[in-house]
Amino acid sequence: MSPAIAIKQVSKCYGSVCALTEINLEIDPGEFFALLGPNGAGKTTLISIIAGLTIADTGTVQVMGHDVLKDYRHARANLGVVPQELVFDPFFTVREILQIQSGYYGIQGNARWIDEIIERLDLADKANANMRALSGGMKRRVLVAQALVHKPPVIILDEPTAGVDVELRQTLWDFIRQLNQDGHTIVLTTHYLEEAEAMCNWVAMLKAGRIIALDSTQNLIGGMAAGNTVRLRLQPDYLPDGLKSLEMNRKHTGLRELQFADYAQLEAILSALRSAQVQIVEMQFQQPDLEDVFLCLMKESGNRHK
16 A cells, blocks of 8 residues: 655755755554644655646655646646635635635535535534634634545645644644544644644654654654653652652752653652652652654654754
8 A cells, every 4th residue: 555645855955045955754544643743844845746736856755646836737636735814715605615726626416515514624614704703713614624525535734723722722732533433544734743743643853854763653742751740748848868869959949850761660659758758748740742743753853953
């Protein structure tokens, strides 16, 4: 089976500035994939190349086995992109926009699917409203609807929840999660890393146009095992000698903060406290998350290139 997206040796420069350098990436069908990076990392450039809006200087890109340049008709038919910018036609209603979008792909008799999209994205009461009358969050929902109107197997979401309130965001994610469960490949870029952690199975991190990390979300977070911390309020406020090497700076008043690698070491910490007859009055446990991984890798990458 062909990858949903196959990117090979893709580079793109604008004069002396290289937005992308030798990007190699394969995304399997049905994957929920996060493409993360700081502003200027090259994410939007890469999406534009996948969508056929920008031509790479070197390398090839395929969508569901179709080259985005040589076989662009089939490549674009298999792809739906939700852009970061709010781009809309102010002269049509929501339903008219989706009907026109269906026409772009030569789809007839698409009214039932359009109705379902409108309903699932909570646009039913705005279906006959002019696009100019919609809030920013509603306009973003229409962009999502446009990307889905031709039922593409691959969907790219570029900052889909920017400016969207909590309730609308949850509705959107419920719909996108269902599409992924139905077999659609989802590629997400977002600055809300908690969303990426909750939704995505695999993550690629970009910095300065290069991939600096590519792994499953679980492996990336698991690789930060040393970042596990436990904060303890002790009575008496005493730490046995064998645990002092694990203590971090005391940033939390009255709490001892210890770093540990795994649950076996945590049990050893608790056993040592029991043996020293030190009572735990309060305990707070914190594991690393994708944001911790992101910040660590960005910092390490910056240090390597100094």
